Amino acid sequence: xxxxxxxxxxxxxxxxxxxxxxxxxxxxxxxxxxxxxxxxxxxxxxxxxxxxxxxxxxxxxxxxxxxxxxxxxxxxxxxxxxxxxxxxxxxxxxxxxxxxxxxxxxxxxxxxxxxxxxxxxxxxxxxxxxxxxxxxxxxxxxxxxxxxxxxxxxxxxxxxxxxxxxxxxxxxxxxxxxxxxxxxxxxxxxxxxxxxxxxxxxxxxxxxxxxxxxxxxxxxxxxxxxxxxxxxxxxxxxxxxxxxxxxxxxxxxxxxxxxxxxxxxxxxxxxxxxxxxxxxxxxxxxxxxxxxxxxxxxxxxxxxxxxxxxxxxxxxxxxxxxxxxxxxxxxxxxxxxxxxxxxxx
Amino acid sequence: xxxxxxxxxxxxxxxxxxxxxxxxxxxxxxxxxxxxxxxxxxxxxxxxxxxxxxxxxxxxxxxxxxxxxxxxxxxxxxxxxxxxxxxxxxx
Numbered sequence: 001x002x003x004x005x006x007x008x009x010x011x012x013x014x015x016x017x018x019x020x021x022x023x024x025x026x027x028x029x030x031x032x033x034x035x036x037x038x039x040x041x042x043x044x045x046x047x048x049x050x051x052x053x054x055x056x057x058x059x060x061x062x063x064x065x066x067x068x069x070x071x072x073x074x075x076x077x078x079x080x081x082x083x084x085x086x087x088x089x090x091x092x093x094x095x096x097x098x099x100x101x102x103x104x105x106x107x108x109x110x111x112x113x114x115x116x117x118x119x120x121x122x123x124x125x126x127x128x129x130x131x132x133x134x135x136x137x138x139x140x141x142x143x144x145x146x147x148x149x150x151x152x153x154x155x156x157x158x159x160x161x162x163x164x165x166x167x168x169x170x171x172x173x174x175x176x177x178x179x180x181x182x183x184x185x186x187x188x189x190x191x192x193x194x195x196x197x198x199x200x201x202x203x204x205x206x207x208x209x210x211x212x213x214x215x216x217x218x219x220x221x222x223x224x225x226x227x228x229x230x231x232x233x234x235x236x237x238x239x240x241x242x243x244x245x246x247x248x249x250x251x252x253x254x255x256x257x258x259x260x261x262x263x264x265x266x267x268x269x270x271x272x273x274x275x276x277x278x279x280x281x282x283x284x285x286x287x288x289x290x291x292x293x294x295x296x297x298x299x300x301x302x303x304x305x306x307x308x309x310x311x312x313x314x315x316x317x318x319x320x321x322x323x324x325x326x327x328x329x330x331x332x333x334x335x336x337x338x339x340x341x342x343x344x345x
Numbered sequence: 346x347x348x349x350x351x352x353x354x355x356x357x358x359x360x361x362x363x364x365x366x367x368x369x370x371x372x373x374x375x376x377x378x379x380x381x382x383x384x385x386x387x388x389x390x391x392x393x394x395x396x397x398x399x400x401x402x403x404x405x406x407x408x409x410x411x412x413x414x415x416x417x418x419x420x421x422x423x424x425x426x427x428x429x430x431x432x433x434x435x436x
Contacts, residue, residue, distance in 0.1 A: 046386050049364045103362065103397045104390060 001143075001150055001209045002216035003304045005065050009034050009057040010203035010298060011289050020305055024288070024315045027187040030180045031166050032201040032290035036060070047122075052086040052109035054079070054204075055118055058163040061206040062115075066123045066159050069208075073155035074128035075116050076145050077163065078138035080293035082112030082131075084167035092169075115163050128155065136333020138162065139294040140225040143341065147223060150211045161206035162294035171200055179334075181261070190261040190287045198260035201290020205297040207304075218307040220300075221245050221326075222342035231271055234338055238276055238330070241340055249276050253324040254306070256299045258331030260286040265335040272330060281318040296331040296339050303327050303343045352424045359420075362398040363391045375421045384419070392417060403427050 008014040011032040013023050025035065034057055039048055042063055048056065058077070066072050087110035093102050108114060113131035120129050128149065132141040139162045149155040174180060181197040190199060209220070224241050226234060242249060255277050257269040273282050283306075285299045306317065307324050325345045332338040346354065356370035365385060378384030379395075387395075395417060399405045405427050407413045416426040 045366060046388070049366045050390070097401060101397045101400050103394045105394060108390075 001147055001211065001220045002213040003207050003218050003220065003300075004210045004213045004216045005208040006206065006217060006301055006304055007061045007065050008203065008205040008298065008301050009036065009061045010205070010301075011035065011201060014301070015060075020310055020314060022313045022315060025187075027199075027290075029184055030175075030199045031171065032187065032199055032288075033166060034203050050105055050109070051118075052083040052106075052165070053202075054083040054085075054163045054165040055109055055115050057165070057202075057204040058115035058161065058206075059118060059122065061163075061204045062119045062159060062161055063122055065206050065208050066119070066125070069123075069157070071157045072123070072125050072127065072159055072208075074130075074146065074149055074158040075119050075125060076128075076142045076158060076160045077113070077116040077119075077131045078133075078142040078161070078294040078297065079112040079115060079131055079163045080133055080135045080138045081164055081167075081170075082133070083109045083114060083165065084170050085165060086110040088167060088169040119159070134337070136293050136331075136337030137225045137227070137339055139297045139300075140223055140339040140341070143220065143223045143300075144225075146209050147220070150209070156211045158209045159206060160209050161204060162297035163204040164202050164292040164294055166200050166202045166292075174200070185261070187287050191259050191266075191284060193261045194263050196262060196264050198262045198286070198291045201286065201292045201295060203289055203292070203295075203298060205301045207300070216308075217304040217310075218327075218343045219345065220341065221344045222340070224340040226338050228336060229338060231268070234268070235272065235276060237338075238272065238328075238340060241342060242328075245342060245344075247326060247342075250279075252277060252280055252326050252328045253320050253322070254281045254283060254318070254327050256283045256285060256303055256327065256329045258286055258296065258299065258329075259284045260291045262291075262334075265332070268332055268335060268338075269330070277328075281320050283317055291333075293333055296329060296341065299329045299331060300341055300343070303329055303341075307343055307345055348424055348428060351427060352420050355420055355424055355427070358398050358402050359385075359395060362394045363387060373420060375424075376419050378419055379417055379423075395423075399423075399427070403431070405430050 015037045086106045090106035132138045134141045146158045327343045329341040
């Protein structure tokens with residue numbers, strides 16, 4: 001499966017791709033919000049006024065990739081939480097108006113599958129359309145789905161992407177659950193904080209995946225996921241994944257790990273890199289975009305640019321000083337869902 | 346609330362409920378069509394939003410679709426409907 005086009009709206013200046021020319025945003029506080037582009041020419045103003053943030057950024061990233069294409073065989077979106085802000089607004093309406101009449105817009109916007117549906121409507125695409133909502137493995141499930149469709153010959157060109165948004169209501173609940181840092185940190189020192197909790201992020205990454213292509217950013221060679229593993233099970237999974245692709249750990253030129261600065265769960269990354277990839281450059285991405293369930297999509301976005309040789313000027317990216325042939329991404333979501341994605345030239 | 350006040354109030358609620366980005370309440374003329382390209386450009390989902398807004402904010406229910414088509418024309422007609430429904434003497 002080959003990544004032939006990609007577009008991202010994230011807390012970094014990725015939409016205009018100046019991020020890959022060394023431009024980046026330093027965030028402070030616990031919420032890394034996206035830098036939204038001007039949607040003129042992408043979203044009709046009549047539709048834009050009704051769109052919640054998750055739909056808006058998902059459409060903003062997805063439509064430019066598919067609007068002039070008639071060969072999209074499937075739209076597959078990963079969104080663990082969908083339009084959470086709209087969802088909570090809708091629930092609040094039920095209380096505020098004593099279970100009286102409810103307006104439909106918040107409800108329409110709140111479903112995780114609203115984005116995939118809106119992408120299909122706006123591009124007049126009536127093919128396979130699905131949303132995976134498997135919390136921290138939502139994006140891995142979407143890629144697996146795309147991979148199966150391609151292997152079975154049911155699709156040749158697929159739009160795969162993710163979307164998550166920061167909901168202020170939900171953020172407050174998650175603060176009480178101890179998910180986020182109590183003291184303010186900067187994105188520059190997040191990973192060195194050594195304290196419990198992380199920061200909240202959001203964004204939408206969209207990819208065109210094709211069964212075959214000569215002009216591409218990167219190839220996705222393997223996708224694995226596992227829930228509630230022991231460290232031994234995880235390390236076995238990594239070794240088996242590499243073996244399935246006829247690779248040794250030393251064949252991996254760089255790794256991207258999902259360090260989020262949470263002292264309670266970052267040991268997974270320390271131990272994996274120390275035991276299996278002791279000599280490889282380690283790169284991180286949640287210091288750029290924050291933590292959210294399908295954040296691994298941003299690592300794939302970063303990996304695609306790095307493998308294509310265009311992403312070497314990203315602030316904080318450490319490369320081995322030679323062309324990268326194989327790159328492994330490992331991420332977990334609060335130590336529960338773990339995902340691995342192997343990318344190659 | 347007199348009719349002028351009601352119309353200003355109505356414009357604020359419509360802008361808020363259907364999230365109109367192009368107009369501020371004071372920029373909406375009383376006779377500007379709510380629907381269609383010559384007016385505010387609202388659509389069928391907005392009809393539901395306005396209908397809920399009328400019920401929540403003014404205690405007025407729009408249940409007959411034919412009546413809704415007559416009422417939801419512009420600010421003037423909606424204001425007239427609210428006044429006539431709530432206090433027929435003020436017509």
